[in-house]
Amino acid sequence: xxxxxxxxxxxxxxxxxxxxxxxxxxxxxxxxxxxxxxxxxxxxxxxxxxxxxxxxxxxxxxxxxxxxxxxxxxxxxxxxxxxxxxxxxxxxxxxxxxxxxxxxxxxxxxxxxxxxxxxxxxxxxxxxxxxxxxxxxxxxxxxxxxxxxxxxxxxxxxxxxxxxxxxxxxxxxxxxxxxxxxxxxxxxxxxxxxxxxxxxxxxxxxxxxxxxxxxxxxxxxxxxxxxxxxxxxxxxxxxxxxxxxxxxxxxxxxxxxxxxxxxxxxxxxxxxxxxxxxxxxxxxxxxxxxxxxxxxxxxxxxxxxxxxxxxxxxxxxxxxxxxxxxxxxxxxxxxxxxxxxx
Numbered sequence: 001x002x003x004x005x006x007x008x009x010x011x012x013x014x015x016x017x018x019x020x021x022x023x024x025x026x027x028x029x030x031x032x033x034x035x036x037x038x039x040x041x042x043x044x045x046x047x048x049x050x051x052x053x054x055x056x057x058x059x060x061x062x063x064x065x066x067x068x069x070x071x072x073x074x075x076x077x078x079x080x081x082x083x084x085x086x087x088x089x090x091x092x093x094x095x096x097x098x099x100x101x102x103x104x105x106x107x108x109x110x111x112x113x114x115x116x117x118x119x120x121x122x123x124x125x126x127x128x129x130x131x132x133x134x135x136x137x138x139x140x141x142x143x144x145x146x147x148x149x150x151x152x153x154x155x156x157x158x159x160x161x162x163x164x165x166x167x168x169x170x171x172x173x174x175x176x177x178x179x180x181x182x183x184x185x186x187x188x189x190x191x192x193x194x195x196x197x198x199x200x201x202x203x204x205x206x207x208x209x210x211x212x213x214x215x216x217x218x219x220x221x222x223x224x225x226x227x228x229x230x231x232x233x234x235x236x237x238x239x240x241x242x243x244x245x246x247x248x249x250x251x252x253x254x255x256x257x258x259x260x261x262x263x264x265x266x267x268x269x270x271x272x273x274x275x276x277x278x279x280x281x282x283x284x285x286x287x288x289x290x291x292x293x294x295x296x297x298x299x300x301x302x303x304x305x306x307x308x309x310x311x312x313x314x315x316x317x318x319x320x321x322x323x324x325x326x327x328x329x330x331x332x333x334x335x336x337x338x339x340x341x342x
Contacts, residue, residue: 002120005162023302044117046079048106048306049062050299053096054089055111056136059244059289060270060331065135068295069109076303081105090115090248097121100130107131107302114139131305135298136289140188146301148315150289152189155242156196159266162285163201166264170206171237174224174229176250178243179214193242210236215246222249227257236263244269247286251277270330278327 052069057061066082073080085092093112100108101124108130112118114137122142131145138147163173170318175197177190194212195242201207210233215221222245230236230253239254241247247267251274254263265283267274277283297315304311 025121040281047077050107051100051105052082053111053124055085057084064085065291065295068292071295072299095119101125101128106306109298110134111136131302133296133298133302145305146311146313148294148298148301150319151316152192153196156193158287159240160197162266163240166284167237169204172208172210174236174239175212176225176241176246177214179216222246223253226250226253237262240266243270244271248273251282278324286321290317
């Protein structure tokens with residue numbers, strides 16, 4: 001009897017072992033496939049190996065950014081390793097920067113959060129002979145060689161024009177600025193956005209900025225902030241948000257309060273949720289970077305540093321505006337870019 005039980009136990013353990021090995025094999029296939037998808041080599045032997053650390057890949061902008069990177073890397077015979085990180089996870093961003101330094105890559109392209117530790121990591125990379133180019137968000141106090149992205153003053157200026165058009169140059173306005181991470185870059189960026197916005201609204205006597213708030217909690221923070229603003233200022237006719245999460249949060253509140261059409265929203269980004277709200281006329285317009293140009297220009301900038309020792313400290317790649325009138329063209333262009341990449 002004991003032999004029978006022992007045989008059954010051995011049989012079960014053997015089965016478990018076989019299943020475990022099978023699952024491990026499948027997992028390894030997935031991991032290797034994932035890495036292969038993120039590692040791009042030209043047929044010819046690459047001249048340089050660059051690492052990209054990005055926190056915004058899973059959007060239409062992210063896809064266009066990757067397309068710009070890939071096109072430029074193929075053209076210039078560069079091996080490109082792309083790593084997706086969480087925007088709020090500073091430690092993960094630091095880990096990848098340290099991996100890049102230890103791997104002795106020829107250069108690093110960074111889309112990360114401005115932070116004292118990030119600044120120190122960038123400085124360490126440059127001191128170790130690894131050039132760094134920042135994209136989308138800058139770390140200006142660091143030793144990075146170049147920043148490729150948009151101009152914060154221009155973001156505010158365009159937002160001011162869009163709000164002005166939406167409310168016929170008269171009405172009360174609320175502004176919610178992203179402050180999920182307190183740092184020097186965001187502080188400077190917020191001030192420039194406000195300056196650009198006021199540069200437009202100050203032209204019209206009947207337009208007034210009633211409230212400027214900062215959101216530290218993302219989507220939920222924006223919902224809470226805008227609910228309080230609407231209660232305190234019931235005549236608010238337009239809201240501008242400078243981040244994707246705040247834009248979505250405000251749109252949800254406007255829908256919940258049944259104020260679609262009464263309060264105009266000008267937001268930021270091209271996430272799936274933002275695009276849906278634009279299609280439904282909840283969001284009037286959204287401001288977006290030119291991600292393809294950021295991707296391709298960042299490759300050019302870092303190769304200039306590698307080959308010439310210097311490059312421009314700032315490449316302004318401009319902005320796009322998405323509205324209900326042009327959303328189909330915008331999404332079609334992005335989808336075409338994704339299709340061309342495959």
